[in-house]
Amino acid sequence: MHTLAQLRAGTLAGITRLDLSDNLSEFPREIFDLADSLEVLNLSGNALSSLPDDLHRLTRLRVLFCSDNRFTELPASLGQCAALSMVGFKANRIEHVPGNALPPLLRWLILTDNNVSELPSELGQRPHLQKLMLAGNRLQQLPDSLRNCHRLELIRIAANRLTGLPEWLLCLPSLTWLAYAGNPLETEADAAALEATASIAWSQLLLEQPLGEGASGVIHRATWAKPEQPAATVAVKLYKGEMTSDGSPLHEMNACITAGIHPNLIRVEGRIIDHPQQTDGLVMQLIDPSYRNLAGLPSLASCSRDVYADDTRFTAAVALRIARGIASAAGHLHQQGITHGDLYGHNILCNEHGDCLLGDFGAASFHATQDNLESRALQRIEVRAFGVLLGELLERITSGLSEEERLRLEDLQQRCCQPQVLARPGFDEVVQALAVLNADS
Template identity: 25%
Template sequence: MDAEIPLPPPRRVCSRSPEITTGNDASRPQSSSRLTDESSIPSSDPAVFSSDDFPYSSIDNYQPSAKANVKKRRYYGTWWGSMKTKRKKRADFQEKRNLDSGVWMGSDESSENLLSSESFNEEDSVPHAFSNEISTRSAKRVQDSAPDTGRRAVPGRPVFLAWNRLVEEPKEHRDARALVNDCLESGRERVDLSGRQLGCIPSGLLRPLLHLTKQPALDYPPVDDDDYSPLTPSLQLFLSGNSLTELTGELFELENLQVLSLRNNKLREIPSGIRRLTQLQEINVSVNRLEHLPYEMLLLMQTGSLRQIYVHPNPLLQLENASDIETWHYTNRDEDGTLRMKKYEGEAPAEAQSPIHIATSRVRRLDSQGKPFSGHYPSHRAPDAVTRVPSLRDLALLACSRYPYLDKFLQEEDLTGFPELVVQLLRRARDVRHQGDQICSVCGRNFIVPRTEWIEWWDCSIYETAVKQRESNEKLRPLPFIRRGCSWGCVPASD
């Protein structure tokens, strides 16, 4: 035993020893040595590992703490035990995670859950429809998860997912979209949608025509730059022979539209949004149910490029049957009351080459709901002294009409908690926006509910016959144009 070589002492580890002072040794200088034998004694406490020590650490290694907002999760034990435990938690990370990182990664499972019937309530109605071409796999997945509505999804056909039910787009709408796309591909300026049995203009049908560019027709190379023709299209749109009851604002966005045919439809009124078609040269609105024409169409004749109109036959309000004429502006009539052009010799007067204002009806004032005002006008205030400042209701309706989710809100079935008047006004604001907005014919301000309206009769025979001027003593055929004002102060100017 004495011959055995003794083991070397434990290695001395450099560590900072605590400075302990007592009352008796407070004045005694402490030893400057920082090496002690106690520092080399192994501890029985388990090792402490932080989450940042492992490459697979992520946001789930953080847990709430009472002292701080975020605290790292620690593991006490061996490093191999920590690795094993972490891998086990990582496997259940997708199910047990309750802290959102702000990034959503889609998958096939998530798409199925999104289109399943559990994601939507049966009471929810259609806020809006979206049309996309879907593949065979997507069509089968949507059809399997959607409730049975009597119509099956066909792969390769556009469908509409209306929250909890599947609605296939009508065939006439698909054919119309195919024709518009064909015009875009070939650069044809003539878009003929006549006789397509369209009850309405589907959303997004006409807007692609904004990007139409005509193809140059050159049989031989041009000699100089003047032989090149501009690529700006002279768009011609034909919608005759359908069952249209109203026009959408998409039609009035076509700035390059020059020829528009709305013949043989069921239109009762042409929206004032037609004022945007500043390049329009010819329009046909015959064989409809029009009682009057918009005043904005008259402005296109006076200041725009409109030179040819077709308005007959239509149940237009005749001047002979009007009993509320307020002012006559043209009085050259025969003994039987027939209006005629004044006789002239030689050079034609200016009125022979422009529309002639014949008469103006009595102004009809409306209340804040757009109904005829049944009360008496205040006697202490003259009509021309009424302010044109819009009311708070008018401003609120204008703001609501620009709300992008107004359609979704109004298409909900449960609106019983809202006053009936509010719902009616919101629906009116939606309709005005869909028809291209309307402006006051006096002050030019946008409005939703008109407060005044009246009829003006103008003779536009030179635009119906496409002649340059009227002949002497020619019979006049006045047309009714309706004007609307945004306030009681917007009335016809006194001559």
């Protein structure tokens, strides 16, 4: 983190990224001294409510973060920034989004946790738009013009006031990751599954070291003193209350419970009751430390694509085992009326043998369990996410794959990602194709 004193002293000359959080109520004009080099500007965590009209003087600016400030309107000056492609204004008080505030090269827009009730039609006139984060607002509909955004891959519209998903949304050729939980349109979670979940008293749990923290909560290693049984080592996830980019943490918890049992899903042991601060939480199986995340989160540059370590390589057997496991898990979720919404390598834990677990239900949404056009389209959107994953695995297979097998996998990957949503295979067909290929190899 940089300081205002450094900026004013001129010691930051030539930097490409500026991170400045100093309870600012006005935009420091000294930032313009960095115009020849500045590409990423992070002013999150201040008290700003406006940006200067001449912001376009920052001619190299590609990324702007202004989360956790006091904006009530998306600043119109953003629209004059010729190179700006990523705009983040999470957790402000934004009610109005002017059409002229959207920069021409807009690729990634974050308006999570605001008070937006309407979006301008100009949003659909941004052909580079790829990620759209709108969870936790007051939207009752999406602009019809978004049907023109054929590159749009990820949409987060959870926790709004939408009563239906527009037909054109389900036909977008590149849409891959969709989260819409917490809207009136959503089918409710299976009440029977929620009621059947075991209740585990907080007094039975002894928390140990934290294992990780995400947007929705913190996971701890813990000892569970089961009544009249030997103590068990488990993982405990305690959920936060605030809105995440995907939606509500409580929707995530309900999805984890409703998902049920599958060998490629993390098993839920029960729901925590009687927490002293009334914090919601789950007791889950503890994952063996040999499991690692398959990939890293997308970067500012990769936008919607995971980042893999340079040395990530697989044998065909390991890659196919991962692919089969994830396809099977996703198909199981669809049978329960759940779309994962975030089927990505960074949400997959795997070991060196290809044993894998699909985790992080933060973007999960419920849909009808009966087969209809909407549920089929929602499921085929997720099939595209699997197709992206399969392509990433294919790129990193170094041995054990014949040319014929590679061609068959490439064909399956292309069918999963084809632009005609309903023409994509379902996960039953995907699993069968992978099983046949494995039997032949």
